[in-house]
Amino acid sequence: MVTATFRFYEELNDFLARPLRRRAFSYVCAQGATAKHMIEVLGVPHTEVELILVNGESVGFNHPLTDGDRIAVYPKFEALDIQPLLRVRAHPLRVVRFIADAHLGGLAPLLRLAGFDTLYDNHYPDADIEALAAAQQRIVLTRDRELLKRRTITHGCYVRTLRPREQLREVFERLDLAGSAQPFRLCLMCNAPLRRIAKDEVGNRAPDGVLERHNQFVTCDVCRRVFWEGTHWQRMRALMDSVAGAPERPA
Known part of the structure; x- marks a missing residue:
């Protein structure tokens, strides 16, 4: 029989049974x-763990x-604000890309809005993900x-918040995404560039009033939707600025 002593830190305690938390x-x-x-027997997904010390050694x-x-x-x-001495995560990712499960249908288009390639289908079984x-x-x-x-999921993030915009902020903060965001690069529906x-190529894909008021347009070659910088774009721009951090304007 093997008996070991465990101590989990910071937000990892959220996954533990209450009597085991913070001690x-x-x-x-x-x-x-x-x-x-x-x-994982104790309830913590391995993707949430960055460092394990056994008897003081990584x-x-x-x-x-x-x-x-x-x-x-x-x-x-990032959550602890300390300097890591040794990363135990294998296979670092060269490009930040996501796949979201059925619980995050509101988050997926917001990540695409921020420019992050994000797969989502509410019919994906866990094995496909x-x-x-x-x-x-x-x-x-x-x-x-x-x-x-x-077993084969090496990079993941358990999203704690419930509302899509709060989820976007949580993922940005936990994964330090602000410097990698490229807003308005991907179609929110198709995930395509x-x-x-x-x-003059827009044709009847936009209302007449829009064609009168706007001169710049983008399109998705998959769904053929057309987008322009209207009031919805302005609201989304404000959201991206608040999440990613807008550059300071000179005084």
Whole structure:
């Protein structure tokens, strides 16, 4: 029998049973159990973990636990505001791309608005999300902690808030996305790139009044929708500025 002492820090406590939160506690582990296995047995998805210390030394997820071990588990360093000494995450992502599960239908178009390639289909089964995330190196966004425990999902984010705009702010802050945002680059519906078109190419895809008031248009070649800088664009621009941080204007 292996008994180890665990201590989880910061927001990782949200995943634990209430009596185990914000304190060290002993837990009986299976013989040969790894750090990853026991962390997830206790309710914390491995994608939420940035650093594991066993007896004061940094280890990876596959580290086997032995009797008497003391395990400290830390979340993303952005939330802790400390300098990491060793990253235990494997396979760093070169491009930030997402796949959102059925619970996040309002968040997906907002991420596309910010310029982030985001797959979403409310009929995706968990197995498809796992496969697409692995094949296309996408970060899984979900409110289902069990989905993040799937073995091949290496990058994920458990979204805590409920309203889409609050979810957007949460993801921006947790993943430090402000510097990578490229607003108004993707179609909110299709996730396809937008391109500029001449006013005389718009035809009947925009109301006559819009053609009279505006000269610049973009379109999506998948759904053929046309977009212009109207009042809706202005509201979305204000949202992007508030989330990503608008550049300071000279005094």
